[in-house]
Amino acid sequence: MANIVNLDRVSKGYGAAGPLLTDVSLGLDDADRIGVVGLNGAGKSTLLRLLTRQEEPDDGRVTHRRDLRVAALPQALQLAPDATVRDVVLGTAWLAEGMGAEHEWAGDAGVRAVLDGLGMPYLGLDAPVGPMSGGERRRVALAALLVRDADLLILDEPTNHLDVGGIDWLARHLLTRRGALVVVTHDRWFLDAVCTTTWEVADQTVRAYEGGFAAWTLARVERERVAAASEARRQNLLRKEIAWLRRGAPARTAKPKFRIDAANALIADVPPPRDTMSLQRLATARLGKQVYDLEHVRLDAGPKEILRDLTWQVGPGDRLAILGRNGAGKTTLLRMLAGVTRPDSGRFVAGTTVRPAFLSQELAELPGQLRVLEAVEEVARRVRLGDREISAAQLAEVFGFDDRRLWTPVVDLSGGERRRLQLLRLLAGEPNVLLLDEPTNDLDTDTLAALEDLLDSWPGVIVVASHDRYLVERVADTVYGMFGDGELVHLPGGVDEYLARAADDGRPVPASGGGPAPAKASGMSAAQVRQARKELARLERQVGRLEQREAELLDQLAANATDYARVAELDAQLKEVRGEREQVEQAWLTLADEIPAG
Template sequence: MANIINLDRVSKGYGAAGQLLTDVSLGLDDDARIGIVGLNGAGKSTLLRMLAKSEEPDSGRVTHRRDLRVASLPQSLTLAGEATVRDVVLGTAWLPQSMGAEHEWAGDAGVRTILDGLGMGYLGLDTPVGPMSGGERRRVALAALLVRESDLLILDEPTNHLDVAGVDWLAKHLLTRRGALLVVTHDRWFLDAVCTMTWEVVDEQVHTYEGGYAAWILARAERQRVAASIEARRQNLLRKEIAWLRRGPPARTSKPKFRIDAANELIADVPPVRDQVSLQRLATTRLGKQVYDLETIELKAGPKPIFQDLTWQVGPGDRIAILGANGAGKTTLLRLLAGITEPAGGRLVTGSTVRPAFLSQELKELPGHLRLLEAVEEVAKRVKLGDRELSAGQLAEVFGFTDKRIWTPVSDLSGGERRRLQMLRLLATEPNVLLLDEPTNDLDTDTLASLEDLLDSWPGTMVVASHDRYLVERVTDKVFGMFGDGRLVHLPGGIDEYLARVTTPGAPGVPAKVSAGSSPAASGLSTGELRQAKKDLARLERQMEKLSDREARINESLAEHGSDYDKLVELEAQLKAVQQEKAETEEAWLELAEQVSES
């Protein structure tokens, strides 16, 4: 290992956004594979730009090894409209001259392999980029980086605009690539598949963790547990000091003055509260027995046929994922269910009690001319949240918008904030059917976890079109695939079966052989048993969360009743029982998880 980049006491801030990084010191080795996570606006992209030396810090120093070759994919890029795929991928129409042209690649099948892997196999090298969509342009730019050798590859949201198969291909390709890798992405599965270290950008600092997303979550949870334990002890001591102060005017001696100073220090030592997002379940309208019945449906997107003779049923409580390549028609199907698009033929019957909410990709329905609070009040001024009734301002606070942000114009919000506002407005209508088109776009990992927690307990019906493998496997029970053959195919094997079908030669609608490593039978579980095992895993996870909450509440009670011996004995017995049940539940979860992982 050799060091290639160093950050020495680097600080960076902007007028409107405030201070993002303060006195950050980091080193990067030549074989590092690092995922960068953090809340939207924490400074992840700023950190990448400084590492690439495309932006200078306000103070501190960034040093590169001599002749270091850095290839960087930013979040936003501009390609000349008259340029062709050949100019971008093989020339220097986008990349700086220092990256060099790769004309020797022109006859190499490697270029076609990369374009195929990114879902761009239909493009010719002479195709102009001007008429392309933003997603296509971004994938062409990514291909330009992947065909070149570099010492450090920096990718900012590389999985945006890639389908499930594209994300899977990119992960495998990066694992075989030499050199260091820095990636910012909200795709948790991708982070686990590719990265061996995680940097968390939080509170103007960068914390480092060994391992990918799962390891980071565990390490952060342990850090928060320790911090909570310290805070609980501090609060208990604070209660005693305040009780002492309330006993009456302290005598003018050194001892009472010491006690007053100690109490003031405890009060002043309260750490700042981080802006955590808590998406809690809103009220839903009662859902009847019938949701959607599609009978011999013919559906088109403009002149392009999507479905022919589709018969399909969506029932109450169904949790369905729709997978397919970009352009397969997933959005068109959701728009049909939402009542926005009419079928070209056949019959769609919607239940009389169905109250759908459609989350689109484009965010066009957000009123950019209004302020955030006004945008919420436009939908509902008061809403039910559990057993509470909240005003629009209180609801915005539940969704992580502070008092300062609620008066921000919608047009000035970040992409993640606009996405969160869009979800807030939808849920405020009290729907009983959620139709979600790429709901994880632009959301940071903490907001994603909160969103998944909300969807996990959603009492209505849910149909999700998503390339986010982590989300699909957590919150849905049924998976259907769209392979461009006019049919909607049920996939009992989930995403593994989908990937096996799209990578197996032959007609995608025909059941393909699943590789031995991903076959349910390989672990002795049938398809039905595997599906049930995954549901049992989710149930056990929820049970462990509840037991952890009970354990925390009992520990709080122990601190409160420190002088009540009888109460302490009772609480200790309860704590022991909860810890025993938690250990048994964890053991059951581990055994079941091993069976599922082998499948």
């Protein structure tokens, strides 16, 4: 492998916002496939602009190999409204940042294959981009990059506006493409499928990890475990020093001054609390036996038929995912379940105890004239969180809005913050049915993990329409597909069965020779797979509880370090907990090997 880009002690900031990156040194080789992760606002897009030399660093140096060809997809696009698809893709209307004029273009057949893969087979090369939606324009721009040769391809959120099939196609396409790749995305499945290295942007620096999202998550947990152990030792020393200082006269003599200075240094070095978002389950109203009953329902969106003669039932505790291409009617279905619209014919009944909450894709519904706290109090001033009642300000803090952000006008929030506020307001109403339309839009990986942690323990009904494969496979027990033929199809094989059917125009996958669902290939029935996945989730929760108990015992050991009898008792409990955790983890690993992927 040959080195193509270097960042040498690079720093970058923006005025009042302060520094984003400080003293960052990185190297990029010609075969690297790197995923960039980090919180919203941490500096991921800034890092990409530095790599392309679209922006210059405040300090340090960015160097490129001579004649390096760079193609980059930024988050914001400027396309001439009178340009055609051919103009954009062939480069006369738009060129990616950093891409020189010398390049080799694919022929129209190659362009057509890329447009088909990105979910736009209906698009003519002479179609104007002006009337297109933002998602369509972005996919056309992405196609322009994929049909050209480049030594380095840099993509900022390429999976936005792609459905599950488009994301799957893009991953496979990038795996066969030569050259280096750097991609910022919040799609965890895509990171694992494509990337061999992960860069984490946090605390004004960039840390490199080998592997994709799963490997980065494991490495991060280990790093935090080591840091927690070091912090526990430091806190124990701090407690001992403070206790020693409080003994009175000895602390006021000159002889132990060095110990007083050491204790003061420890106190001054106590780190500030991290600005993290910890989502907890909200209390929900009790659901009766009936949630939604549909009989022979027809649902249209203008002249387009969405559902035809649908008979379907949603019951208490159901966790459902709806998959389909953009425009298949997923949002229209959710709007009907939310009571926003009514079916065109047939019988639709919602249970008398149903209290739905609809998370739409639109952020315009947020009250822009209000501040964050006012926007929460508009829904509820006090909310039951678990077994306690808390104020709107406390609830906002749970969702990552600290004292500094409580009085920020909603219009000044970032896209990720507004999405968090939207979810916060929705849950403040204490619903028992969640209807989620693309809930992962604009959320970083940490916020996504927190959202999934909430949904893991949600006791009500969940119906989610999402292109995020990781989310679907994490939170849904049952998957349905919409293929544009007026049907809502149950997919026992999950996302893999959806992809196979979508490639075959929605027809059922044959039992042989047609790519059977993983459930069949493993020898387990679909029902057995679902039950096994529920057991896997139970074991994961049990491991979490045991880890929490282990941490509590370690704290107690530190607090009772001089009580030898108590230490012996706690140590015996700790060994027992660790032994049980190892057994549960082994059971999880064994079961995980038996469950088919997908």
